Amino acid sequence: MALNPLHQFEVSPIMDPLIIGGFNLTITNQTLWTGIAVATVIAIFVSGILRMKMVPGRTQAFVEITFEFIQKLTQKTAGKDAMAFFPLILTTFLFIASLNLIGMIPTSFTTTSQITTTAYMGAMVFLLVVGVGVYKQGLHFFAMFLPKGTPWWLAPLIVLLEVISFLVRPATLAVRLAANMVAGHVLLKVFAAFCIMMLGVSLDGGGSINWLMAPTAVVPLFVLVAITGLEIFVALLQAYIFTVLTCVYLNMSLHGH
Amino acid sequence: MELFILEYLHSQYFWTTVAFLILLGIMQKFVVPAVLGVLDARAAQIASDLDAAERGRLQAEGTLAEYSAQLAQARKEAAELVSKARAEAEALANERIKQVEADLARKADDARKSIEAAREEALRSVQKDVAEIAVQVAQKLLDSTVDAKLAASLTDKAMAKGLN
Numbered sequence: 495m496a497l498n499p500l501h502q503f504e505v506s507p508i509m510d511p512l513i514i515g516g517f518n519l520t521i522t523n524q525t526l527w528t529g530i531a532v533a534t535v536i537a538i539f540v541s542g543i544l545r546m547k548m549v550p551g552r553t554q555a556f557v558e559i560t561f562e563f564i565q566k567l568t569q570k571t572a573g574k575d576a577m578a579f580f581p582l583i584l585t586t587f588l589f590i591a592s593l594n595l596i597g598m599i600p601t602s603f604t605t606t607s608q609i610t611t612t613a614y615m616g617a618m619v620f621l622l623v624v625g626v627g628v629y630k631q632g633l634h635f636f637a638m639f640l641p642k643g644t645p646w647w648l649a650p651l652i653v654l655l656e657v658i659s660f661l662v663r664p665a666t667l668a669v670r671l672a673a674n675m676v677a678g679h680v681l682l683k684v685f686a687a688f689c690i691m692m693l694g695v696s697l698d699g700g701g702s703i704n705w706l707m708a709p710t711a712v713v714p715l716f717v718l719v720a721i722t723g724l725e726i727f728v729a730l731l732q733a734y735i736f737t738v739l740t741c742v743y744l745n746m747s748l749h750g751h
Numbered sequence: 752m753e754l755f756i757l758e759y760l761h762s763q764y765f766w767t768t769v770a771f772l773i774l775l776g777i778m779q780k781f782v783v784p785a786v787l788g789v790l791d792a793r794a795a796q797i798a799s800d801l802d803a804a805e806r807g808r809l810q811a812e813g814t815l816a817e818y819s820a821q822l823a824q825a826r827k828e829a830a831e832l833v834s835k836a837r838a839e840a841e842a843l844a845n846e847r848i849k850q851v852e853a854d855l856a857r858k859a860d861d862a863r864k865s866i867e868a869a870r871e872e873a874l875r876s877v878q879k880d881v882a883e884i885a886v887q888v889a890q891k892l893l894d895s896t897v898d899a900k901l902a903a904s905l906t907d908k909a910m911a912k913g914l915n
Contacts, residue, residue, distance in 0.1 A: 505759045517761040524759070525766040532770045536777055543785040548793055561786045581779040588778070589771055609754060611763050676754065 499683035503607050503676065524611070527603040531592035539588075560588070564737065571741035576748055582622075583744075587737040590615070594675060594729030598722070606732070607675040609668060616664035619740050623663075627747035638746065663743065667736060674732045678725040685721060688714040882906030 509521040542557030550558055564584045568576050576583075590606060597604025605611055627635035639656040640649060692711035694704025886902040897905075 500754060503754050505756065505763070507759075512762075517765065518759065519762050519765050520759060521766075522759050522762055524763060528766060528770045532774050535774060539782045540777070543782055546785060546789045548789070548796060550789075554789075557782070558786060558790065561782075562790070581775060581783050584783065585771065585775040585778045589774055605767070607754075608763060610757065610760055611767055614764050614767060 499680045499687070502679060502683060503604070505603075505608070523603045524605050524608065527596055528593060528605050530602075531596040531605070532589070534596065535588050535592045567738065568741055571738060572745040573749060576741065576744055579626075579744060583737060583741060586619075586740055587733055590671070590736050591730055591733035594733055595726065597675065597679065598726055598729060604675050604679055606671055607679060609672040612672040613664065613668035615671075615736075616667035619667060619743065620664040623740075623743040623747050626744060630748055631750055634750070635747065638750065663739075667739060671732050671736055674728055678721075678728055681721055682718065682725060685714050685718040689718060878910050879906075882910065885909075 505522045505524050507520045507522050508526055511518065511520045513519065538553065539557055542553040546554055561584065564587050565577075565580065568580050568583050572579070572583075593605040596602055597607065624635075639653045639660070641652065641656070644652050689711050692714060693708050694702070882902075883906070886897055886906060890897055
């Protein structure tokens, strides 16, 4: 079983089944690690804003830097009037970043590797973008399917393409995030397994160390360390990309084209 | 495959939403106002600090200009004092020099006069001696005495004519 690099993505209940109103809301390992991630963010941010000072301490400075990073991102990508959505965008970034990063802890669970969950997030962003667009621009919002200056004979094709590219947005958000997380964690697992195999120990726990081959296990170990670093970067990068795209979509909803 | 099991779909949606909403609530209610507050306060503080620094700079420049003016004034006054003192000293020195010169001239004059007097005195005494000697010589030659009164008148007469 431990050989299967996808085993780590299995959602399994950690408590008795919890069924409310016909819905299966059982607490799973995903629930647990989502909770741990959010609790960590809350702990850091709340300890950062307690006793705020003009000259910030380390935690306060960290909170402020993160805050200003997303603030600038929101203002530059979605405009000044998008600041109404700033808490939402900040939360989106922190939520995804913390879920991605908490997944880097060995034996933890990576919530964002679940395509179901990221698809849900993508769908929520999509609904938000459509809702804000229709609220701000009315039906004119859908005029973006026909860019200005399109020749009439191209219009049907362009509209079709624009509609498809619009509808595919949540799917791209979902797949990009989940695929990156899955690929990274599979890679880590594969290289870790490779390390153990090079030692000559079977993954079931049996066997003894093959002393002749064992030193070569250092090579995949180094690669493993490097990939771990890369994955931490990817975890933050994917959270950033998700946030930027949310801002870009929001900008289109707020200001049209 | 482990990735596409939909058994816990509702659990995933529900708990993800709950976690997100809790985080959103805390961000919106506490973190965003607090951080915006401190950022705005810091911006205001920096602006007021810069303002105060600018004001201080202007004040310092004003003080410096004032001091420079005072210094220039003081220099001018000092220069005036020095030139005045120099002029006074020169005048004094010139006067002293004139005094000394006049003094020297007078002394020289006195000296000349006393030399003149001494010379005349000496001349007179020599003439008198010569006259007496002449009278005695004449008495010896004539073998007779000459009345002193007469001798004096004679010598005076001769002196008046001049001996030299």
